[in-house]
Amino acid sequence: MSAITLNGAPRVVPEDTTVVDLVAETVGRALGPDGHPVDGGRLGVAVAVDAAVVPRSRWGRTPVAEGQSIEIITAVQGG
């Protein structure tokens, strides 16, 4: 198991977790290996790992490692 920080809160995840798993769980939609929702449509979500953006195409190949801080962000009302 790996202890990480997800959107500011501590989390423990299985060793083989990838970014795409975390995103799918957070948004409650099934995602393909390319990071796109299998139900079609757009996701409107981006991910940063330790303050670096991980492109959607790499989510499925990016493992989540112990101690990482992961941000999953989306559009909210503003400005």
Place this chain on the structure above:
Amino acid sequence: MTTVPAPDPLVLDGVELSSRLIMGTGGLSSLHTLEQALLASGTELTTVALRRYAPGQGDSLFALLERNGIRILPNTAGCYTARDALLTAELGREALETDWVKLEVIADEDTLLPDVVELLDATEQLVARGFKVFAYTSDDPAVARRLEDLGAAAVMPLGAPIGTGLGILNPHNIELIASRAAVPVVLDAGIGTASEAALAMELGCDAVLLASAVTRAQDPVAMATAMRHAVAAGRLAAGAGRIPARRHAVASSPMAGRIDAAEEPSVHPADVPRGDWAPVGEGR
């Protein structure tokens, strides 16, 4: 409802928009009311902020905008440094699949005024990374020029600090910025009511961006409708060639031919402007 005369389209980064009103989406707790207000405003482009995903909250705004075919302009609100703004812009590009970014770098939370030093730095770096930068800036014509020189896609000077509703505090500067810019100028922030949005357009701005004036109004949908008309009216007026302001009255009805005239001079003196009659600001 009366139809709004369609102004000439606004072109931003090669994209034609028929509405010159850009709406922010902040300030309303009801997404339903927000949707009604956005539709009433006729806007085709809205700003959004980027924040941590909260289940059941985030994707409905995105879905609302997608459903209505409204383009999304992600902002960097809440950023105080160029470094923060760059990461936020990158996240916005990834999440929303657009190179457009409304670049906001704020100096402090009391004034929310732009930190123009960080803003210029961030603009240069974002342009180098292929972003189309819509730069929220002060009403300083020199800074506006520098942003344009750095490659900003649009310059967005404030009328007054964000959320104040104080209108356009320095109309002269806004007019100067609009008259010198080769990129679109969008009056952003400070608008309180419709007349101020019309004024922005009359001063030569290409568009108006506002949020609080609508979303915090007692009747957001009515104010959104008012803003739609005001922006279109201001644009039309700006191109219509207004009369010069004058010191003395000029009758719009002829004096000649009045029914009680005893004698009828061929040209009545009141039909001839007075000798000292001059447009305000000329002479004296």
